[in-house]
Amino acid sequence: MVSEDAQVYVISVAAELAGMHPQTLRQYDRLGLVSPGRTRGRGRRYSLRDIATLREVQRLSQDEGVNLAGIKRILELEAQVDRLQRQVEYLRAFTEPGRRVFTAAPSGDVVAVRPGQRPPGTRTVRGELTATPGALVLWQPTPR
Template sequence: MSVDGIGGVGGRNPYELTEESPVYVISVAAQLSGLHPQTLRQYDRLGLVSPGRTAGRGRRYSARDIQLLREVQRLSQDEGINLAGIKRIIELENQVAALQDRVAELAAAVEGAAAALQQREAQVHASYRRDLVPYQDVQQTSALVVWRPKRPE
């Protein structure tokens, strides 16, 4: 699957369709979402659902946009949430998704750093001279050791 919905990533087919590919004209999007085209235009003006645009500025909706339109309709009709509230919910959901992506990115960086640290630690241990013995500090005790030289016999 392509990341940006239009072009390919990592040598993939640039014509591959994804959930984010803007392919539906407004009349088809309206039919698929069960809404009137004028409602879709209003949602676009309010920033609830922002479809892609063609070179001639025509709206092109993706499958993800259609899902979002259905969710906006459900929140409005079934839950009784006004459009300003729905916009805030969408913004917060997008923010949560972005933060989850960032957490995953940071977790991967931490894993990479830990692996690099282990590798470096292994290199340091491999460089130790084997004829040396690690020194361990002896705890101070109150024992007294007396040394007496051997008597010549």
């Protein structure tokens, strides 16, 4: 079975699967709506995910009357929502009821720390967890 992200379809096949003219796919690529992978010779290779996006672009344009700039913004916002949902799921995987530990990584991203693990940028001094200068650590103590 071919992965949804495997970039295997040449432009003519992708255009046929999406119900579009190949020139339309080239235009969408130039506008940044759908950016397929490239071969060493710079030929475009589309994935099933790209083809689904092409169909969504066509639906938004023809059925909903959204212009291409609006479609590009919609696609960007959907991608942002997907990234945020993945981050929420990642953080949920580290939590357990009554005990949650989060800290900020040097990149500024929120990082979950497993219970019992020391957050980055912290140390224990006389049995107390303290942050090193410049570290931002947020935590919710375990209820007693």
